[in-house]
Amino acid sequence: MLTPTPALIQIATTADDPLRILIVGAGVAGVTIAQLLRRHGLHPTLVERAGADADEGYMLALMPMTDPVIAELEGRDRYLAASVALGRYGLRAHTGRLVREDSLARIVGRFGDYRGISRGQLLSVLSADGGTVSYDTSVRRLSDSGKETVATLRSGNEEFEAGFDLVIAADGIHSTTRYLVLHRDQVSVVDTGWGGWVIWLEPDAATDLGEELWGEDFFVGSYPVRNGLGVFVGGARADTEAGPTRFAAHIRTSLTTCDSRIARILDTLATSRNPYYWPLTDCRAKRWSTGRVVLLGDAAAGFLPTAGIGAGMAMESAGVLARTLRGATARDVPELLRIYEENQRPRVEAAQDTSRRLARLMFRQSKVFATLRDLAMSKVSVEAALGPIKKLLADSPLPTAPTGSHE
Numbered sequence: 001m002l003t004p005t006p007a008l009i010q011i012a013t014t015a016d017d018p019l020r021i022l023i024v025g026a027g028v029a030g031v032t033i034a035q036l037l038r039r040h041g042l043h044p045t046l047v048e049r050a051g052a053d054a055d056e057g058y059m060l061a062l063m064p065m066t067d068p069v070i071a072e073l074e075g076r077d078r079y080l081a082a083s084v085a086l087g088r089y090g091l092r093a094h095t096g097r098l099v100r101e102d103s104l105a106r107i108v109g110r111f112g113d114y115r116g117i118s119r120g121q122l123l124s125v126l127s128a129d130g131g132t133v134s135y136d137t138s139v140r141r142l143s144d145s146g147k148e149t150v151a152t153l154r155s156g157n158e159e160f161e162a163g164f165d166l167v168i169a170a171d172g173i174h175s176t177t178r179y180l181v182l183h184r185d186q187v188s189v190v191d192t193g194w195g196g197w198v199i200w201l202e203p204d205a206a207t208d209l210g211e212e213l214w215g216e217d218f219f220v221g222s223y224p225v226r227n228g229l230g231v232f233v234g235g236a237r238a239d240t241e242a243g244p245t246r247f248a249a250h251i252r253t254s255l256t257t258c259d260s261r262i263a264r265i266l267d268t269l270a271t272s273r274n275p276y277y278w279p280l281t282d283c284r285a286k287r288w289s290t291g292r293v294v295l296l297g298d299a300a301a302g303f304l305p306t307a308g309i310g311a312g313m314a315m316e317s318a319g320v321l322a323r324t325l326r327g328a329t330a331r332d333v334p335e336l337l338r339i340y341e342e343n344q345r346p347r348v349e350a351a352q353d354t355s356r357r358l359a360r361l362m363f364r365q366s367k368v369f370a371t372l373r374d375l376a377m378s379k380v381s382v383e384a385a386l387g388p389i390k391k392l393l394a395d396s397p398l399p400t401a402p403t404g405s406h407e
């Protein structure tokens with residue numbers, strides 16, 4: 001677990017390092033790179049805008065590209081204990097009828113682990129080595145003196161400056177740090193016009209079954225994690241404004257088949273008080289590195305959750321960046337960041353393209369389209385939709401990790 005530490009104390013510890021690094025954002029990407037760099041003997045300053053007791057979010061299906069990073073952190077046993085194997089994917093038609101069930105173990109399993117885990121549990125697994133973090137802290141300004149980047153940090157009510165050889169902006173899809181180095185028009189956004197709620201249920205017997213229902217104007221996805229079932233229910237933002245109770249009722253009237261999992265989901269949604277709402281947008285920065293500042297994870301390319309791969313790519317990118325920086329001196333940083341971007345950006349954008357393509361298929365409001373889609377999907381395995389991602393998995397930039405699930 002990370003120990004909350006005043007920012008000035010972290011900065012003083014960082015000052016003795018051969019590479020003085022500031023990491024902004026203690027989410028999936030920020031914690032991954034912090035822990036990898038700590039293993040390399042560095043003491044990066046890790047800051048997080050949220051408080052220590054912030055809600056840690058939603059469920060994640062994690063693809064095998066995370067295995068090498070988890071192996072490097074010697075966290076595989078903890079990871080297996082904190083997650084569940086996702087062996088099957090079920091797709092339901094707009095009426096609720098099961099269209100098909102595919103073996104994820106067969107499609108993805110040959111590349112490594114495919115597992116369901118809550119974001120909070122993942123952060124615990126990644127940070128099991130310990131380390132420091134400053135909560136309620138963010139960056140207000142960045143200026144480049146040529147020799148270093150000076151960051152103006154705000155921690156609680158205090159503001160102070162510190163010099164760094166490298167600043168890693170890992171502050172997520174709504175990153176404000178990236179706009180300290182990029183203009184707004186250097187970041188493009190896809191807004192699907194949809195959004196939805198995350199709710200949690202007790203697990204059911206099918207702990208290896210991730211299931212999605214692609215409705216005529218709604219979406220229901222349920223993904224097992226250890227001791228729970230994470231659920232996303234979404235629709236066009238204009239429709240979900242009606243609130244979870246009315247939206248759950250709308251879904252129920254659209255279905256002719258309502259199996260026990262879907263029934264439980266709709267009951268829970270209908271009685272949920274203010275479940276967290278996620279607008280379904282993404283973003284893509286035209287460049288990732290500017291001098292001594294680099295964007296990492298969703299700050300660089302923020303994912304729609306449709307392909308379930310954003311966190312996987314954020315962790316892979318953290319692994320690649322950490323390797324690129326190994327043994328570097330302050331002078332090397334701008335060139336190494338350029339090389340890192342050149343290698344990793346095409347992979348991440350290819351994965352993001354897959355998420356965008358799936359969004360165009362999933363987030364529609366048409367019964368006719370939904371009927372034709374059901375017909376097409378009854379003939380096409382999920383393997384086809386995941387084709388480009390299989391290519392990424394087969395061509396990992398990180399060393400292969402030992403695999404073979406315990407379950």
Ligand SMILES: Cc1cc2nc3c(=O)[nH]c(=O)nc-3n(C[C@H](O)[C@H](O)[C@H](O)COP(=O)(O)OP(=O)(O)OC[C@H]3O[C@@H](n4cnc5c(N)ncnc54)[C@H](O)[C@@H]3O)c2cc1C
Nearest residue numbers: 025027028029049061138171172297298308309310311312
């Ligand atoms: C509902 C949902 C379901 C998803 N499902 C999956 C899935 O199944 N599989 C998958 O691989 N991916 C999934 N994703 C995508 C995945 O969660 C993201 O791609 C991943 O978390 C990106 O990691 P990150 O570290 O870049 O961002 P985050 O994990 O969002 O972390 C960013 C951190 O920065 C902090 N922060 C923000 N602003 C500042 C600031 N100014 N200063 C300091 N700190 C700041 C935030 O509080 C946060 O802790 C899903 C996303 C959502 C929303």
